[in-house]
Amino acid sequence: MDLETKKNVFVTLGRFLNQFAEDNSTKDSSVPQNDLFFDDFHQLIHLSQSHNGWYTPEQVYFSIQSWAKALTPANLNQWTSSYDFNGNKSKTIALILAGNIPLVGFHDFISVLMAGHNAIVKTSSDDQYLLPFLAKYLIAIEPELANKITFVSGKLENFDAVIATGSNNTARYFEYYFKDKPSIIRKNRNSVAVLNGNETKEQLVALGEDIFRYFGLGCRNVSKLFVPKGYSFDAFFEAIFEYQDVIHYEKYANNYDYNKAVFLMSNYQLLDNGFLTLKEDINYASPISSVFYEYYDTLAEVEKRLELDTEKIQCIVSNNLIKNSIPFGQTQHPQLWDYADNVDTISFSLTIK
Template sequence: MTQKQRIDAFVALGKLLTSDGEKIERVLRQASIKNPWYTLDNTRKQLQALSLNLTTEQLTNWVTSYPIVQSNKTVGLILAGNIPLVGFHDILCVLIGGFHAQIKLSSDDAGLTTFVLDELITIEPAFAEKIQIVDRLQQYDLIIATGSDNSSRYFDYYFGKKPHIIRKNRNSIAILTGTESPEQLKALGADIFDYFGLGCRSVSKLYIPRGYDFNLFFEAIEDFNAVKEHNKYANNYDYNKSIYLINGDKHLDNGFLLLKEDVRLASPLATVFYEEYEQLSQTVAQLKMQTDKIQCIVTESTIETNIPTFPLGDSQCPALTDYADSVDVMAFLSEKK
């Protein structure tokens, strides 16, 4: 395949993913039954976000920034399953770069990745010899593995001798100044509640100026209250609330989200931690020391940091160049071709 053929195939895939076809609807419904976290709304939202990047212009501009690659090497991919199709960007990088992909799916994947790849092969049959879904990786040349801090130690042990990208836990944060409009705070609600807060791009921590009025925040996110109707989310909300009440932990509660003052970045599901600040510059300096724990920052402020930063509401819609953990996968592949 030429690079243009690969691009054209993914452009066609992008159009298919946002079509109203009966086949796609059936697959999405089956996935929502296999994995209740993969609701129809969330999966459709992910398909829409992915398709926005799958245009001829964007894909062409993206890949032309790297040496043209046609490699016989195989990249082993260990994918996460915390949100629908979370590993798609890694697959895209490997295939658009001309490599073979040997893919170990998460048990939570619910058939979505297999469906998408089957459709890609239908569009461009030449991809059939480039894609292999396996239960166990073997005879691979490079590794890209995504997991937790615990699983990363396992990955390091077994795959560390091969050229690799191994990802650990990361969380995203929001920095507020108190001058945000109701519309901007509502947009922040999407950063928190999309995919039930299960993604590494989901905001789990707020930095707020001392004396911040949380009523403004709670009023702005009220439209997200339907999240409580999801049984698994509600169970987490009720559990964490009961723990805070039993322990006498100070917290705020609007009926579907808990806010707790805490210095940690990673909060439990249905909870967002917060931390007050006096000087924004001091907070930014503190965050620079935790760069390896932060996926991205959302804020309306202009701050100086190497951590990827987005306006409120944009954390869940990364562009092609917004690589997980800020590790340029295409550059990695180009160097190892």
């Protein structure tokens, strides 16, 4: 299958996904295979919460729309233009996927296929329906993909390389188990925001999106704030008040109550608005419903700190205060060429011998 065919397949998938939106899912008769797949996918979206309690329709629709916007001809052309696919020999790459947010492993999946390889996929038990469904749709569009996509539930066998995503603990297991294979092993990462007190209300509202999207479960969610000494959180709390409805979701509310109680029993000083706690802490990984913060004297010291901890950081958000930072509200809108952990999976795939 040549590159143009693969790009056209994913453009068609983008058109299919673009039909599904939380406020209005509209069937487009010009989308291939719609009669076979539209109703079933719509039903699967609404069943997702029964498979994983965090996968509310709102969050699943958001993920689907994000991929619909990514899989356009312009984006796919720009993404693939950086690589030389000529002469690449097809290999088999095992994918061990996470399940913290809907379709979190989809980028690895399409990267492997775009590079011309076969994918053996082991989904997380927390997200084992959405990707296989989309794989069936891709195969219906391009039957040649049937020989390039395999889903397994048991032991992974007969593969040339592996891309595995998990926690710091599982990463140690992966590193040992796959020590003889080319690999990308992803560990825990978190995202941070750096503030200076001059942010507009609109920017702080957008920061709320970076914090609360997917209930804060993703590595691209902001879980830590760096603020100047003497910073007042009044404007921050005022701006994020529009996300207050998150507390009406039972799983989030249970985490809020539990984590707040643990903090208080440990005599930690908290800032609290009734649906989010802020705790001063040097760590990056805060529990659900909480964000850590840390004071700084100079931006230079923050930049140095983040450079030292680069392997712990996924995204840095700021108003151009830190180099390579991204604007508020954009953490959950990565481009196809924004690779997790800054590891280029296509380049990796093209170097497998």
